[in-house]
Amino acid sequence: KKAKIVKMAAGMDVRDILELEGPEQQFITKDALMNDRKKKVAKKTDVSFKRPEGMHRELWGLLWTDNKDAPPIIPTDTNQGYKQMKAKIGSSKVRPWKWMPFTNPARKDGAVFYHWRRVADEGKDYPFARFNKAVDIPVYSDLEYQQHLHDDNWTRQETDFLFDQCKRFDLRFIIVHDRWDRDKFPNRSVEDIKERYYSICNTLTKVRAPQGSEPKIRAFDAEHERKRKLQLTKLFDRTPEQVEEEEHLIAELKKIELRKKEREKKTQDLQKLITAADSNFDARRSEKKQTKKKIHTPHQKINPTVSTPEPSGIKFADFKTSGVSLRSQRMKLPASIGQKKLKAIEQVLEELGIEYSPIPTEDTVTHFNELRQDIVLLYELKIALATCDYELESLKHRFETLAPGKPLPVETCIKSEPESSVLSAETTGSMVNPSLSPDSPSKQKMLAEAIDVLNANPPGTPNRKRKAALELPNMLKKIKQKM
Amino acid sequence: MTIVKPVIYGNISRYFGKKRDEDGHTHQWTVYVKPYKNEDLSTYVKKINFKLHESYPNPNRVLVKPPYEVTETGWGEFEVVIKIYFNDPNERPVTIYHLLKLFQSETDIMLGKKSLVAEYYDEIVFQDPTAMMQQLLNSTRPVAIGAYKHETDFEEKKEKTLEKILSAKTKIRYEIQELNERLKQKKESIQTLKDHLEKLEDADVTDVENVT
Numbered sequence: 001k002k003a004k005i006v007k008m009a010a011g012m013d014v015r016d017i018l019e020l021e022g023p024e025q026q027f028i029t030k031d032a033l034m035n036d037r038k039k040k041v042a043k044k045t046d047v048s049f050k051r052p053e054g055m056h057r058e059l060w061g062l063l064w065t066d067n068k069d070a071p072p073i074i075p076t077d078t079n080q081g082y083k084q085m086k087a088k089i090g091s092s093k094v095r096p097w098k099w100m101p102f103t104n105p106a107r108k109d110g111a112v113f114y115h116w117r118r119v120a121d122e123g124k125d126y127p128f129a130r131f132n133k134a135v136d137i138p139v140y141s142d143l144e145y146q147q148h149l150h151d152d153n154w155t156r157q158e159t160d161f162l163f164d165q166c167k168r169f170d171l172r173f174i175i176v177h178d179r180w181d182r183d184k185f186p187n188r189s190v191e192d193i194k195e196r197y198y199s200i201c202n203t204l205t206k207v208r209a210p211q212g213s214e215p216k217i218r219a220f221d222a223e224h225e226r227k228r229k230l231q232l233t234k235l236f237d238r239t240p241e242q243v244e245e246e247e248h249l250i251a252e253l254k255k256i257e258l259r260k261k262e263r264e265k266k267t268q269d270l271q272k273l274i275t276a277a278d279s280n281f282d283a284r285r286s287e288k289k290q291t292k293k294k295i296h297t298p299h300q301k302i303n304p305t306v307s308t309p310e311p312s313g314i315k316f317a318d319f320k321t322s323g324v325s326l327r328s329q330r331m332k333l334p335a336s337i338g339q340k341k342l343k344a345i346e347q348v349l350e351e352l353g354i355e356y357s358p359i360p361t362e363d364t365v366t367h368f369n370e371l372r373q374d375i376v377l378l379y380e381l382k383i384a385l386a387t388c389d390y391e392l393e394s395l396k397h398r399f400e401t402l403a404p405g406k407p408l409p410v411e412t413c414i415k416s417e418p419e420s421s422v423l424s425a426e427t428t429g430s431m432v433n434p435s436l437s438p439d440s441p442s443k444q445k446m447l448a449e450a451i452d453v454l455n456a457n458p459p460g461t462p463n464r465k466r467k468a469a470l471e472l473p474n475m476l477k478k479i480k481q482k483m
Numbered sequence: 484m485t486i487v488k489p490v491i492y493g494n495i496s497r498y499f500g501k502k503r504d505e506d507g508h509t510h511q512w513t514v515y516v517k518p519y520k521n522e523d524l525s526t527y528v529k530k531i532n533f534k535l536h537e538s539y540p541n542p543n544r545v546l547v548k549p550p551y552e553v554t555e556t557g558w559g560e561f562e563v564v565i566k567i568y569f570n571d572p573n574e575r576p577v578t579i580y581h582l583l584k585l586f587q588s589e590t591d592i593m594l595g596k597k598s599l600v601a602e603y604y605d606e607i608v609f610q611d612p613t614a615m616m617q618q619l620l621n622s623t624r625p626v627a628i629g630a631y632k633h634e635t636d637f638e639e640k641k642e643k644t645l646e647k648i649l650s651a652k653t654k655i656r657y658e659i660q661e662l663n664e665r666l667k668q669k670k671e672s673i674q675t676l677k678d679h680l681e682k683l684e685d686a687d688v689t690d691v692e693n694v695t
Contacts, residue, residue: 384666388673
């Protein structure tokens with residue numbers, strides 16, 4: 001038994017051994033469980049209310065039977081029903097009122113007036129007297145005046161008058177100015193009055209302040225105030241025409257600023273274009289130099305996954321992922337390319353006698369794609385050139401208006417690109433720097449001309465136009481000769 | 484690792500000489516896919532599906548072994564969708580679109596004395612194929628005994644095209660450079676003019692100020 005005790009934990013077993021009476025231990029039976037439940041349910045239904053007479057069953061159900069919860073509403077006294085109740089204001093007893101005399105302590109004459117008042121309030125002070133607030137106007141002694149407050153422009157009398165007025169009108173300067181005695185004293189403006197008043201106040205605070213303390217000084221700039229009010233009156237007095245004119249000018253200014261921004265943006269794009277074209281050629285020329293930077297730039301065009309700045313041409317689809325594809329797919333132009341660029345490419349390819357879709361070998365595809373990117377670059381450069389020309393023209397005009405008759409400080413032979421024609425080749429050919437072009441300039445036809453930038457004319461008409469344009473001076477010559 | 488398999492696709496067609504009475508057909512044609520080099524495509528190609536015009540019965544013609552071609556008669560040109568399936572299930576099929584060509588303005592072809600050939604070169608590029616596919620692609624056997632030639636001289640075409648493109652590139656580059664130079668000059672001119680104008684305007688402003 002001892003061994004048993006040592007091994008066992010306290011609780012039921014111990015009690016069992018020691019034969020102690022523990023709490024009633026029932027063996028868990030199904031019945032016990034069921035009975036437990038029943039007991040609880042039974043307890044709940046002990047309390048039940050009877051439905052009041054006359055109340056509808058459903059209503060009672062809402063309140064009581066359905067959920068057996070506590071009623072959701074606090075029962076009220078329903079004796080009154082629906083009749084109009086009299087308003088209950090405050091406590092029930094009525095307070096009497098009396099006609100009684102009163103004086104206003106704010107008044108200086110001690111006049112007696114009468115009014116209705118509650119009996120309970122008899123004898124109390126007139127409640128509105130407390131609103132009689134006055135402004136603190138400093139009072140100076142004669143000594144103070146002689147020592148500190150003397151001013152050449154203001155007599156003692158005038159100063160006294162000023163302060164008196166200020167006191168009377170509670171520092172309402174506009175009224176003070178209005179009530180100014182112009183017979184006795186010179187005409188003072190509001191600013192003059194204010195200036196005198198504030199300067200005196202400040203002087204007095206400074207003088208009266210105990211040693212070492214820093215008195216607060218009211219800053220009043222009379223000059224500034226005068227100017228400000230003058231400005232406001234001017235603004236107010238503007239005629240409608242003037243107002244309109246001003247608005248008009250502002251609108252014009254905005255327009256000019258906007259155009260200026262656009263032009264600046266264009267020049268920026270231009271700059272990008274130039275650097276792109278530049279870096280393009282620098283990189284290709286020195287492809288053999290295997291510096292990191294230079295490798296990067298040619299690949300900017302060949303490797304389409306690197307995002308390129310907008311002006312540098314078209315991006316071709318990426319074919320780096322594994323899988324099977326047709327070579328010809330790599331020559332496909334991206335869908336995003338615009339109509340104008342497309343047309344430019346087609347025109348140049350036609351000039352060169354290259355098919356739009358040449359035989360797709362690896363080398364051909366690579367070079368063909370590069371060629372098309374170059375064509376697009378050429379097209380963009382052409383557009384940029386046209387924009388430059390336009391800008392030069394407008395600048396020229398401005399110069400001529402500002403300095404009429406003066407020579408232009410810049411050589412501005414603005415040669416606008418002629419529309420595609422064989423005749424213009426000679427004129428443009430002579431412009432080409434011979435050191436750059438591979439063929440003799442006069443025979444070489446500029447491909448750039450094939451790109452119609454200025455006018456989208458259907459093919460055929462440019463030639464006709466050109467002919468007519470050439471004929472005109474001839475005709476004029478003939479007429480002159482005849483005359 | 485990339486393996487390239489050049490192929491030739493297209494059609495050959497011939498005019499009967501007259502319009503056939505019963506169905507109005509005028510031409511016999513064969514649309515085909517051939518390897519560029521002499522090899523058996525079926526090593527790595529599972530099947531080739533030629534989708535003809537819906538007016539043809541069973542428009543989907545499937546070929547599982549060479550020669551991969553469909554011969555038919557007809558009267559009109561239409562687009563044939565050629566889909567090539569590979570023996571490696573991982574590889575997706577490639578689709579070629581070929582416009583069947585029957586008509587040409589050359590007299591002999593118009594009269595039916597000569598066949599018209601419209602064939603094109605393309606390359607199937609296998610990027611990182613599986614080991615199994617690599618094996619198949621590299622172990623092809625010739626399909627034709629004797630000489631294997633195409634109607635078109637593609638080697639010449641390749642050479643000429645590349646030449647043209649390269650020379651075009653050079654030309655364009657020169658022009659770009661030239662334009663670039665001009666652009667720079669114009670930019671400088673613009674800047675000079677702007678500077679001058681600014682000075683003039685400033686002078687103007689000061690003049691106005693002096694007057695008022």
